[in-house]
Amino acid sequence: MIELIERLSLLKGVSGDETAVAEYIKKEIDGYCEYHSDHVGNLLVFKQGAKRPLKKVMLAAHMDEVGFIITHIDEKGLLKFTTVGGIDSRVIIGKAVLVGNQGVYGVIGARPVHLIEAAEKDKVIETDDLYIDIGAKDKAEAQQYVNVGDRAVYDSDFVRFGDGMIKARALDDRAGCAILIDMIQNELEYDTWFAFTVQEEIGTVGAKTAAFSIAPDCAIVVESTTAGDVGGVPDAKKVCSVGKGPVVGFMDRGTIYDRELYQLAMDIGKRSSIPVQTKEGVYGGNDSRSIQCSRGGVRCIAVSMPCRYLHSPSCVLKIEDIENTRALVAHMCKEMSALD
Template sequence: MIDLLKQLCRQNGVSGDEDAVRDFLREQAGPYADSIRTDALGNLIVFKKGLRSDGPKLLLAAHMDEVGLIVTRITDEGFCKFDFVGGVDRRVAIGKPVVLGPEKVPGVIGLKAIHLVSREEGKKVPKTDSMYLDIGAADKDEALALVRPGTYGAFLGEPEELGEGMLKAKAIDDRVGCAVMLSLLREELPMDVTFAFTAQEEVGTRGAFAAAFSVKPDIALVLETTTAADLPGVDDHRKVCAPGKGPVISYMDGATIYDRGLFRTLTRLAEGHSIPWQTKEYIAGGNDARTIQRSRAGVRVAAMSAAVRYLHAPASVANVEDMENMLRLTRLFLEEMARDGAEE
């Protein structure tokens, strides 16, 4: 699965511009799907028949978009002003390489030179409107020949393995969930399953809203990532979770109180099959589950996530075994849903 994840992380798919990721997913999923479609918001909805068709209507969801940026204006000097798409950490954006548009025009995020920064300015995180994109253009006309306002930009970085069993890449959030779902699509399933590769999660879980209304699931499992914060200097009670301690099974986050029966089912399966698992020890964040849960008359939702360091930064770090265990536990969850259904 990790090789598949690396391929997914190499694709650029900033929220609202997920075409390249969606095309890759469609190509990979198509041979195994009974039906596949793209809806008006850009979600890729894949249905695959399983051994049983009489169980609850089950949805697996993972978002395919990533954080990035969008060009808003070209200056007379040929620099690009921009805004971030999604909650990018501005502290780590300066000096980072990016590629712009389908032609992948190279650029770098710039800021006023350090020797021109006042002492007071140096104490603060720079605001986005003080940054710019340098694409090497000599003037406005030269820049406009390469990019236009509305052009998306994605961070640049090749996935690579770190140390013992860690992976560094951009867009691990949430290409992990996409890789788990693609892996399952290649297998014989114990029951009918709909897979939603959702769009625009990073700007307000927008795609999941449309997907939930069209699929009309009884139960949904959201496959995600969550911030780890297991770093030196962070108080223990704020560390949330840690890579290497297993998939994160949530009972609550900043947007959703998860179904207790589904939570018990996932934790029981993990313990019964010797899969390490953890919970979020600090209540924060949110994902597509919040939107799916509140659709129509309500949906029973659960979430399983990989603990990821440096979420929403140009590069993130996660544990390979955690991600493999997400696939393993999801497979067991499908078998349970086909056999006994969800606990109440």
């Protein structure tokens, strides 16, 4: 499955431009299930199992990633942009990016440090003060390669390193997509529905239509969440830690999770010897916020992989956490399908 995550993470798929990811997933799941794309770009999947479920369960993972969108090309051929999704401007200065479908190479630049006044040096540079330099001599040349509205992504390789770690650009949420693909490619005990959603990073847009179309009773959102187990972070603010298994939350900024499903995840972890950790804090959000409100309401739980440096060019996951998340999600899907 790690090789699949590598292939997925190298695809360009900034929110609103997820086509390449969706087309690749179709190739992976073709012949294993029934699927179609809806009008906003979600890929909706039905996988027949050995039994009919008592409860209709949907698994969801989003295809989109954070990135940039070009808003203006100036006379010097420099590209002005804004962020798509939650990106910290402190991590992007000097980073290499790939712009548009052609993958035009560029570098995010700012005013030279020797021209910054002393009073400004301690301030965080705003995105409005940055630009992408693609090496064009002027506006006319830049327009031969880039259009306003083109997306840009970090130019970041997939790397295995350290004690079973991987680093890549879009692990949020291509690792979740890989888990869903792997489940579709294998036999399931119960009929199960899957949603590969779009535009999660700008407001969980795709999840709204996906949940309405599938109309599940329950949903598992398979995600990545911020692990703060790094230098300078007090224990009370770490949220979760890499290497301690999948993360299950009781609440975030968009969802109060179903208490019975939360407890089910913890119980399965104990029964099946799968390490499970609680998300210790009310931070972030995911597709659950939209899924829970669909039709007459959907019981939701999110199962996330702890990820360091989320939304940066170097997201970091531990392979063991990915495998344990896959195991927990499979057990939960089976047991939720049989709930009274």
